[in-house]
Amino acid sequence: MQGLGAFATQFIASGTRLVEYAGERLTEAGADARYPDDGQRHHTFLFAIDGGIVIDAAVDGNDARFINHSCDPNCDAVVKDDRIWIETIRDVQPGEELAYDYAYELEERHSPSAKRRYPCSCGSSKCRGTILAKKR
Helix, strand or coil, rough: CCCCCCCCCCCCCCCCCCEEECCCEEHHHHHHHHHHCCCCCCCCCCCEHHHHHEEEECCCCCCHHHHHCCCCEEEEEEEECEEEEEEEEECCCCCCCEEECCCCCCCCCCCHHHHHEEEEECCCCCCCCCCCCCCC
16 A cells, blocks of 8 residues: 555445545646656656546545555545546445555556556555556
């Protein structure tokens, strides 16, 4: 896991909408200008949605920004009406860490070097070693 994390304090049923992923709304160009890709390890609170909108949870964000990635998640990020919601995709037990698959997408090929720039350390037996989405 990467950062602080977020943990269930009580049982949460599958299909529960937990929190909106909030933050400053930017254009893709604005996000690129704020966080240029310097080829180093990538870590920001950016979340791109349809229509060229990017949410930067580092500015005016909420606790949703602390939810870590997992290759075997118990949550999913759902985009509805240009807003991002974190929802459970299975029952979550008290004390369990909340996580969703970041499924980060690059325009370039997901080469071994690209995968190293976007590592995963979720610890799941299903870990694919990267937060990058599977290319189709």
